[in-house]
Amino acid sequence: MSITALLLLILGLGAVAWFAGRTRAAAFAGSGRERAHSLPNYHGWYAALWAVAPALLFLAVWQATSPALVTNAVLADPRAAALPADPTLRGPILAEARDLAAGRVQAAFNPQAEALAPAYADASSRYGLLGLVAAALLAFAGGAFAFLRLRPDFRARTRVERIVMGMLLLASLIAVLTTFGIVASLVVEAFRFFAQVSPAEFLFGTHWSPQTALRADQAGSSGAFGAVPLFWGTIFIGVIIAMTVAIPLGLMSAIYLTQYARASTRRWMKPLLEILAGIPTVVYGYFAALTLAPLVRDLGLTLGIGGASSESALAAGLVMGVMIIPFVSSMADDSLAAVPQAMRDGSLAMGATTSETIRRVLVPAALPGVVGGALLAVSRAIGETMIVVMAAGLAANLSANPFASVTTVTTQIVQLLTGDQEFDSPKTLAAFALGLVLFLVTLLLNVIALRVVKRFREAYE
Amino acid sequence: MSELNASLVPQLPIVGVDAHEPVARKPTDWRTGSMQGRIRRRYAAERRFRLIGAGAVVLAAAFLAFLLVTMFANGLRGFTRTEVALDIDFPRSTLIVDQTAVQRFGEQGLAGADLQGVVAAAANARLGPGGAALLSDGAWVEVRRAILEDPAILSGVHRFELPAAAAIDVAAKGDGAADAEVQVARLRERGLLSTGFNGQFLTGADATDPTAVGIWGAFKGSLLTMLVTLALAFPIGVLSAVYLEEYAPRNRWTDIIEVSINNLAAVPSIIFGLLGLAIFLNVMNLPRSAPIVGGLTLALMTMPVIVIAGRNAIKAVPPSIRDAALGVGASPVQVVFHHVLPLALPGILTGTIIGMARALGETAPLLMIGMRAFISSPPEGLTQPATVLPVQIFLWSDEVSRGFVEKTSAAIIVLLVFLLAMNGIAIYLRNRFEKRW
Structure with a gap:
């Protein structure tokens, strides 16, 4: 199941929650007994947000962790027993098997990868299914929870607006995050450079020839x-x-x-x-x-x-x-x-x-x-x-x-x-x-x- | 109070009555020669200054005109191609497929056919020895396409207009090497040369042969990249603008956000490329050369532009609108999303289009994240290797072959037309929807 389809599924569940919440709110608003605190739309949005947000959060976390889980499952498989224990040798084989299982490459260079590909396909489909079910359950549970809370005196608008404000703040923090990312990435890499070349030489040296040699004995190799x-x-x-x-x-x-x-x-x-x-x-x-x-x-x-x-x-x-x-x-x-x-x-x-x-x-x-x-x-x-x-x-x-x-x-x-x-x-x-x-x-x-x-x-x- | 005012009034020096009479100042005689000369000099200086000003404007405009004329003069030829007429006698050629096989099986019927050899042999026979070298390497692909369209041509002699080789193409457009000129003259004498529209240029992707290149691949890459940029930068930019202009409390945090947005707008674009390389590629392990990484990087670059434009647009909405909405009971969020934002939208869209136009022309950050690879087919998705129009221009400008000069200029024309269209839309939006309160 691709990530796009999963996203569409969650958004679809969100839409269902929106309609359900709105319809329910419209029902108790229209009955004329009691004035609801919020308009039906806000009840709908409240339900939709509860359906979508936790599932998306889960999906983000799942997306980051599931490759490691799949790899672990493959390594635990009996078919992986023949793999070398050294991670630097094992890595390329696993990567090749992964590409093979995903259909990105047609034939394997390494026979071990060829053998491991079915194990990879099994594990990734198993975990894919797990992620799908969990995300769908989460979306459903969230939507149901929100739906059951809807009552005429429920302050849906206040809740939705609080979330909107949170989103606004989050969006404006991205600029700060970007600035921080720029500074951090430049400073970290520059420090690694200055560990090898002294800052004084960099700032005041008058000879620039950044070629570093492929072999140690090559002429003019110093850089x-x-x-x-x-x-x-x-x-x-x-x-x-x-x-x-x-x-x-x-x-x-x-x-x-x-x-x-x-x-x-x-x-x-x-x-x-x-x-x-x-x-x-x-x-x-x-x-x-x-x-x-x-x-x-x-x-x-x-x-x-x-x-x-x-x-x-x-x-x-x-x-x-x-x-x-x-x-x-x-x-x-x-x-x-x-x-x-x-x-x-x-x-x-x-x-x-x-x-x-x-x-x-x-x-x-x-x-x-x-x-x-x-x-x-x-x-x-x-x-x-x-x-x-x-x-x-x-x-x-x-x-x-x-x-x-x-x-x-x-x-x-x-x-x-x-x-x-x-x-x-x-x-x-x-x-x-x-x-x-x-x-x-x-x-x-x-x-x-x-x-x-x-x-x-x-x-x- | 009155004392204070008195102290502020400048005290005139008291002139004693007994002081000697002040020298009567002679009025300036403007008609003397020296005075006339002075006035002339001052007026001449005035004219000179004015002329220098006009000269500066004209110089800048002339440079623009020179640039555009050079690009168009070089580039328009890139949309045409030189074609060589070639008769191919299929029944007598070495081609082993026949009409019915192609009719029945389509492409598979042509699978084993050595069309390349057939075209080369026909060229050598009709155009003299070395004739195959006069045709573009991709000429047989056109023959193949023609056969698939109409298999009936296999039963007889058919005349094709095939693209000429790069050297011939350049020579026919009047800028080639001596030996190619001779070949062109000979072909022209026999009436075999013609000029046609280069459809390949608009539909193809990058290639090593300048007669076979196209910009659709790079253009599609640009589209996908811009899609990601717009999808990220627009919502984030608008939401931040709304927050900063409408809700942000005046405190140190808000100051930090404002300062970082203003600084980001002035950071050189190549720094964003370094960020993309270090964070998106090396830390997050996203695929190299992919539109999604390019889009992310450009989104970070475009977002401050949208925020600044958005804030100005929101600021321009008069407070009376907000007061009226609050007065009839709207909540602060409803005020903004139901009233302020729709009124500010034209301004925000104008800023967004200008920001997107800048992102569309951006090259340097995309070089950093590896979008400079040779990509010979249009990208199919956001994670596939792709290149974009400006980078394609950069890559072609590095090519040695003369045939690439006009292709580079032609690609520049396409890019400029799109930028001009985007800016035109922005100006139209501004004039059409901008309200003056």
């Missing part, structure tokens, strides 16, 4: 985890090049659209620029790698700059800057709009031209907001992955040449974690250490930026 070239590459692309593009263009287009452009121009120009933010990053990456990178390389060669590569920092940074424009622009837009009209009017009344007003009054007054927006944009840019993966290259160079190839933190995370991996090698764990650094830096930038923006808003309210 070096100095992440400074990665940090430099991230800052070079995401902060220096991208922000050189995004901040002037974003700020100037915000100024033009809010201060100069006619309302009709603004109405279609603003959404048009926002399309830039909606284009998937993989498209930008493809564009940077296919169209822009050859142009940039040719430009580098024409200028006679050494080290011009088809995976240049410039191509990735330029495209990333363009991607960030709408972000900077909308932040600048908000901050300019928050400057009180009186300040602008005062400046204009003194005879300043519009551009003088903007440069001498509006922008200085809106500066905290603009800076906050720029910080948020930086945190966006350094966390951006696909553009740099596709256009920035893998060579960990400490180079300030925009035509050369540099690599970034996110590129290396992708590089380290894709392909074949054994989970305990420092190579894979290094990705989590990089992820931890990335997470902390973006968090810090966001906190600072939000604080700056908030203080700025308060100044004018």
Whole structure:
């Protein structure tokens, strides 16, 4: 019996309970003797919740425990006597037998697994049946219990609403749980990494070559985890090049659209620029790698700059800057709009031209907001992955040449974690250490930026 | 009070009557050359500034146009394919099945037939030596399909329009290698080349041969992934938004929830991929590359977006609605679920669609959980290995073969069209249903 069918069965029982509860409540509400405390619907929901919730809880627990129970039953079977006692040898055979019994594979590689498959099929069907009966009984018992409690003075609505409130609280706790999960998984794996590589070497070392050897005697096998070239590459692309593009263009287009452009121009120009933010990053990456990178390389060669590569920092940074424009622009837009009209009017009344007003009054007054927006944009840019993966290259160079190839933190995370991996090698764990650094830096930038923006808003309210 | 006010009034310096007369300030003469020059300079600066602003907007828009035009110029060719006309004389070929067998047994009647060999032999005979290399590797599959549709063609000579090999396809579209160009010119002279709609591209899955690839596999993967994302992120997001906006007491716990939602909205997407890898794959042992894991990961990423949009929508419902409902005896839960939520729904849906559009275009976290495998058939369920559209674009962009360039751009067009449609629906919903109280 598949899990989907079981779920449908439980939901079906819930529906039955709902109708039964509702009908019963409608019967005693309609008799006109006594006003029921709750509407018939609430009685129905009460019964349905009692039918569904305990059964679903049981199912979740059962789903987690029953594979172990099945394995134990198989091991207790006489047909499993011939298995090796060593769990590392036994595991693959059991897994193969399990796949064979479930029909996921057609033929077994190991004859022992072949022999064990019927035992597996027996045990899993036995436990499947057990789970089905228990879940159905639980659903029925819950529904019956709730049904028997329904009376005109029974406070079904209060009960149902209490459960609804519990669900609301539970749903909002998932965000906390996610944050906790992120921090926990990053910290745990990063600590395992730092047990093998010292944090000082990771944070201050300048040599990055994460390849660990397959054999101990292989040349250059040690693997070096100095992440400074990665940090430099991230800052070079995401902060220096991208922000050189995004901040002037974003700020100037915000100024033009809010201060100069006619309302009709603004109405279609603003959404048009926002399309830039909606284009998937993989498209930008493809564009940077296919169209822009050859142009940039040719430009580098024409200028006679050494080290011009088809995976240049410039191509990735330029495209990333363009991607960030709408972000900077909308932040600048908000901050300019928050400057009180009186300040602008005062400046204009003194005879300043519009551009003088903007440069001498509006922008200085809106500066905290603009800076906050720029910080948020930086945190966006350094966390951006696909553009740099596709256009920035893998060579960990400490180079300030925009035509050369540099690599970034996110590129290396992708590089380290894709392909074949054994989970305990420092190579894979290094990705989590990089992820931890990335997470902390973006968090810090966001906190600072939000604080700056908030203080700025308060100044004018 | 009056003293205080008096102290606030700035004291004018008392000018003695006996002080010498203040120098009469000469009014500015605006007509002098230097003044005119100054005004000109200031106006020129004004014009320059304005021009720079307009330039920034135009530059950004031009980049967008350049990007879209490049993609469309490259990609539209991906929807077409070059076809080579080939006559196959079935009675004289080495094919041993006959019409009645196929009519009676369908696919099984063709089971032992070496159609690949027959097509290759026919190509070598009709198109000259090496003719088989002009056709796509999957050309015989089309012949097979045609025979199954109409077994009667087995009784005579039939002309097929078969897909050309990748090199020929690229050359016919004007971007190929020299020797392929020669072949194309020769075929064109004989009138054997034509251009047709590439149906395979919309119905097939990934393949190693660029003429045989399709996006349906990746698209179906995207659909399944989005289904999981929506099923999780929407209810959780809406319920959290309702809780935080309507019921949450102002205390430290609520602050923690709010701070973590706001932070999650700003966490780089690749971090969610690391979370998915560490928790869903390594701790919970869910299947790798499966839509369910991708959907879970993207749901965690989309949920904060929905919560923030939902809170704004709920906040926009005026308090008078709540007061009126409470006034006629509704319970707090009834107020929200019967009145506030329906009124806020358009706003919530708009936010949800925008969040889903972002999730649809997301690549990095899915690479982390292994959705970058080569999948040659569309996924059948939530736990089967799958890939998604953006990842498929990434994979094709890495291919060396030139034939993949137009396929990548074509896939990008499909993705962009869907994103545009989703955003369009969001804007329509906002304009159509948004109420201003």
